[in-house]
Amino acid sequence: MNITEQFRDYFEPGLIEALEQKSVFHSAAAGDTLMEIGQTIRLIPILLSGSLKVSRTDEEGRELLLYYINPGESCAMTFTCCMQQYPSEVKAVAEEDSELLLVPITLMDEWMATFNTWKSYVMKTIRGRFIELLKTIDQIAFQKLDERLVHYLKEKSRATASTLLHISHEHIAQELATSRVVISRLLKKLENEKKLLLYRNQIKLLREL
């Protein structure tokens, strides 16, 4: 496996060796659910390819997107849960066909103490998400749905490395926990401002977004 290749820059040799010996390779098809809310976490995922969507659902089953996990990244929530064996607060679904490494959480203590690069990797992913979550809390607190939408579109574009997004208004509405009508209106406004073009199930982003 090319584990070594992907992590040579970040992880020390001993850690790469440990990864090769102790982690389990796992592949997931697009749409597969990897973690449900309430489920106990036993394995730490490290994404090799593809992408995972991490979200939260409220009592009525509405879904709120928290973040995506891209190759080379792990899940911050996992780290915060696994130290004390708390159940997961979030749901993770494979957004595309993905490949990941699974590390038993029993190795956490040992690795944190032994491998400096592991410790900083863990801290970095937690810190990164924490800051990101703070930002979105700000957005929600100030109720600027239009900005949230723009942010969402940019994020989507970055994640797919394309300015043509294949997505319906309904889908966006669900991820931002609003109604489709509202999204349609905001998108229309952005279209009038020449920031994007709308088609059925497609949105073309223009550079001035």
Place this chain on the structure above:
DNA sequence: ACATTAAGTGATT
């Protein structure tokens, strides 16, 4: 040609 699903819009709260 018809049914279904996505998107656009005015009016109301």
Place this chain on the structure above:
DNA sequence: AATCACTTAATGT
């Protein structure tokens, strides 16, 4: 910003 009610447009069978 949400909901309703209705229209129009695109797509599938």
